[in-house]
Amino acid sequence: xxxxxxxxxxxxxxxxxxxxxxxxxxxxxxxxxxxxxxxxxxxxxxxxxxxxxxxxxxxxxxxxxxxxxxxxxxxxxxxxxxxxxxxxxxxxxxxxxxxxxxxxxxxxxxxxxxxxxxxxxxxxxxxxxxxxxxxxxxxxxxxxxxxxxxxxxxxxxxxxxxxxxxxxxxxxxxxxxxxxxxxxxxxxxxxxxxxxxxxxxxxxxxxxxxxxxxxxxxxxxxxxxxxxxxxxxxxxxxxxxxxxxxxxxxxxxxxxxxxxxxxxxxxxxxxxxxxxxxxxxxxxxxxxxxxxxxxxxxxxxxxxxxxxxxxxxxxxxxx
Amino acid sequence: xxxxxxxxxxxxxxxxxxxxxxxxxxxxxxxxxxxxxxxxxxxxxxxxxxxxxxxxxxxxxxxxxxxxxxxxxxxxxxxxxxxxxxxxxxxxxxxxxxxxxxxxxxxxxxxxxxxxxxxxxxxxxxxxxxxxxxxxxxxxxxxxxxxxxxxxxxxxxxxxxxxxxxxxxxxxxxxxxxxxxxxxxxxxxxxxxxxxxxxxxxxxxxxxxxxxxxxxxxxxxxxxxxxxxxxxxxxxxxxxxxxxxxxxxxxxxxxxxxxxxxxxxxxxxxxxxxxxxxxxxxxxxxxxxxxxxxxxxxxxxxxxxxxxxxxxxxxxxxxxxxxxxxxxxxxxxxxxxxxxxxxxxxxxxxxxxxxxxxxxxxxxxx
Ligand SMILES: Nc1ncnc2c1ncn2[C@@H]1O[C@H](COP(=O)(O)OP(=O)(O)OP(=O)(O)O)[C@@H](O)[C@H]1O
Ligand SMILES: [Mg+2]
Numbered sequence: 001x002x003x004x005x006x007x008x009x010x011x012x013x014x015x016x017x018x019x020x021x022x023x024x025x026x027x028x029x030x031x032x033x034x035x036x037x038x039x040x041x042x043x044x045x046x047x048x049x050x051x052x053x054x055x056x057x058x059x060x061x062x063x064x065x066x067x068x069x070x071x072x073x074x075x076x077x078x079x080x081x082x083x084x085x086x087x088x089x090x091x092x093x094x095x096x097x098x099x100x101x102x103x104x105x106x107x108x109x110x111x112x113x114x115x116x117x118x119x120x121x122x123x124x125x126x127x128x129x130x131x132x133x134x135x136x137x138x139x140x141x142x143x144x145x146x147x148x149x150x151x152x153x154x155x156x157x158x159x160x161x162x163x164x165x166x167x168x169x170x171x172x173x174x175x176x177x178x179x180x181x182x183x184x185x186x187x188x189x190x191x192x193x194x195x196x197x198x199x200x201x202x203x204x205x206x207x208x209x210x211x212x213x214x215x216x217x218x219x220x221x222x223x224x225x226x227x228x229x230x231x232x233x234x235x236x237x238x239x240x241x242x243x244x245x246x247x248x249x250x251x252x253x254x255x256x257x258x259x260x261x262x263x264x265x266x267x268x269x270x271x272x273x274x275x276x277x278x279x280x281x282x283x284x285x286x287x288x289x290x291x292x293x294x295x296x297x298x299x300x301x302x303x304x305x306x307x308x309x310x311x312x313x314x315x316x317x318x319x
Numbered sequence: 320x321x322x323x324x325x326x327x328x329x330x331x332x333x334x335x336x337x338x339x340x341x342x343x344x345x346x347x348x349x350x351x352x353x354x355x356x357x358x359x360x361x362x363x364x365x366x367x368x369x370x371x372x373x374x375x376x377x378x379x380x381x382x383x384x385x386x387x388x389x390x391x392x393x394x395x396x397x398x399x400x401x402x403x404x405x406x407x408x409x410x411x412x413x414x415x416x417x418x419x420x421x422x423x424x425x426x427x428x429x430x431x432x433x434x435x436x437x438x439x440x441x442x443x444x445x446x447x448x449x450x451x452x453x454x455x456x457x458x459x460x461x462x463x464x465x466x467x468x469x470x471x472x473x474x475x476x477x478x479x480x481x482x483x484x485x486x487x488x489x490x491x492x493x494x495x496x497x498x499x500x501x502x503x504x505x506x507x508x509x510x511x512x513x514x515x516x517x518x519x520x521x522x523x524x525x526x527x528x529x530x531x532x533x534x535x536x537x538x539x540x541x542x543x544x545x546x547x548x549x550x551x552x553x554x555x556x557x558x559x560x561x562x563x564x565x566x567x568x569x570x571x572x573x574x575x576x577x578x579x580x581x582x583x584x585x586x587x588x589x590x591x592x593x594x595x596x597x598x599x600x601x602x603x604x605x606x607x608x609x610x611x612x613x614x615x616x617x618x619x620x621x622x623x624x625x626x627x628x629x630x631x632x633x634x635x636x637x638x639x640x641x642x643x644x645x646x647x648x649x650x651x652x653x654x655x656x657x658x659x660x661x662x663x664x665x666x667x668x669x670x671x672x673x674x675x676x677x678x679x680x681x682x683x684x685x
Binding site: 207209210212213214215216217218219220221223227228231232314315316317318 | 369370371390391392395396397398400401402403404405406407408417418421422449450451452453455458465469482
């Protein structure tokens with residue numbers, strides 16, 4: 001595959017790729033740069049901070065060790081002998097704690113759990129749905145397939161209000177468990193069409209005769225799915241899981257409606273939005289939070305990529 | 320061990336009949352070969368026996384039990400697929416043992432069988448490789464191994480040797496024949512290679528366009544084909560079919576300038592023939608004899624001298640071509656016949672080996 005190319009072509013290709021990279025990566029560089037800048041540095045158009053400042057990150061991750069100065073009024077109040085030792089400690093703790101500034105860890109955990117649940121449930125359901133579309137012949141198959149695609153075409157904004165009304169109507173939106181269940185359901189339904197489509201197309205590339213061979217070898221169809229199809233589809237299953245995870249991780253619209261009143265259960269996109277408009281809206285902190293939101297996705301992608309590249313069905317059948 | 324019985328078996332794809340109601344009874348322990356041109360429905364028939372294709376009409380019985388609605392994994396059948404169908408994510412060893420793992424045989428038995436199969440198919444060196452790292456012939460042997468390691472009631476083979484080179488194919492053919500002798504299990508074997516069909520089968524079933532044209536022992540099919548399709552499909556080089564006409568006035572079958580007296584052909588009932596009826600005279604190239612070397616030719620039909628147009632040496636034999644009217648005819652003579660193109664050729668044929676077909680419908684008339 002070694003194709004000889006002229007120098008001019010190589011230079012041109014290099015420039016084009018660089019331009020594209022610059023274009024796509026610039027916003028991220030901007031975020032990174034701002035997140036590391038000191039307040040005094042914000043006006044500076046240079047991307048490189050004059051002093052690198054990790055305070056925003058430390059604060060978000062709860063690593064600040066510096067003593068928080070208690071305001072004078074509080075100090076005076078604490079001297080009041082009517083206040084018990086415990087109350088005093090609680091008040092001091094409250095002031096020193098930065099958790100209520102922006103409980104980043106908590107939001108990350110919320111988002112992670114919701115995204116992971118979405119990824120697992122959606123991939124599991126999509127596996128069976130896609131298998132049935134790719135392999136089985138039954139009445140209503142094409143209607144099912146078209147309906148799934150139709151769901152995908154309807155935008156989320158259109159459904160937001162009716163879905164919330166429905167959740168309220170059946171009493172799910174009244175408490176946090178129900179709210180989380182409805183949100184999870186919505187995420188699963190939102191990611192299912194593409195997941196089914198991707199997996200269905202992948203299953204179709206696996207020769208039917210492999211399952212037939214397994215059935216001849218004494219395995220039922222279900223067993224053949226688990227012993228042959230799923231191991232062979234591992235790269236695509238991971239891709240689909242990753243896709244669902246990222247969609248749920250970044251979802252803002254439904255989270256903003258459903259979780260509005262449950263501050264403790266906010267997800268990162270929602271929390272970031274709140275951060276933007278709160279009195280804590282300090283640029284370095286917003287940007288650091290954005291950076292930290294991106295990071296898990298980046299790590300997940302790097303890990304998944306290794307598996308996605310491997311595998312394949314080569315060698316099983318005569319082409 | 321089981322017999323297999325197909326009754327009025329029909330398969331349709333979108334209204335089009337692919338298998339047109341076939342009947343076949345495979346005895347317990349018999350080696351039956353299905354042979355026919357590409358697309359005639361051999362694989363489809365095999366897949367219906369395995370349960371991989373639905374049946375539109377008719378029944379399939381295995382060991383006396385109708386299995387029409389029995390799922391493939393419950394039929395205890397082993398099969399070698401036309402396209403190997405190896406599990407790409409499993410090693411050769413795991414491919415072969417996959418079926419035994421399910422049937423829960425003991426580890427000792429498993430090891431034993433694996434060793435046996437690996438030795439027989441020369442797979443010892445390959446046991447830890449994945450299918451992607453094997454050649455076509457090696458993959459085919461693994462596919463064979465995966466079937467033969469099983470303790471199945473019926474073994475189905477779909478062109479298992481089609482990807483091997485000539486030498487290995489010959490070796491495997493002998494090997495399969497030996498395996499069958501040892502196992503004495505029911506084998507149904509699909510091929511479009513008529514040499515395999517003739518050498519392997521206890522019985523050969525010739526299929527064409529979704530129907531069984533003829534079944535019988537290899538010799539029977541070779542010597543007594545029921546129609547021109549079977550006659551030309553089986554045998555290599557294929558049978559000469561010489562256009563001819565029946566002449567009632569002098570009781571002759573006329574081929575251009577040649578005349579074949581009816582009294583040489585007691586099997587043909589003249590009552591069944593009309594004057595000027597269009598016929599084919601069928602003679603296999605092997606059944607021509609050079610008059611200079613053959614003895615006892617009294618009863619033979621001796622052809623008037625022909626001129627040799629072409630000679631093709633084939634090792635021990637040679638193929639000699641000449642014309643009867645416009646028809647190019649081939650004869651297979653042994654090396655003693657020291658002939659050159661342009662020479663005159665004197666030939667004779669044992670009349671028992673002369674077949675006569677109706678030219679309109681291709682059916683035998685004697
Ligand atoms: N799924 C299908 N849909 C429609 N037609 C089919 C299907 N499968 C097979 N056929 C047709 O059925 C006929 C018989 O096919 P089959 O595979 O049994 O042939 P074969 O005798 O095994 O040929 P070959 O020697 O080439 O393997 C062919 O004409 C084929 O086109
Ligand atoms: Mg076939």
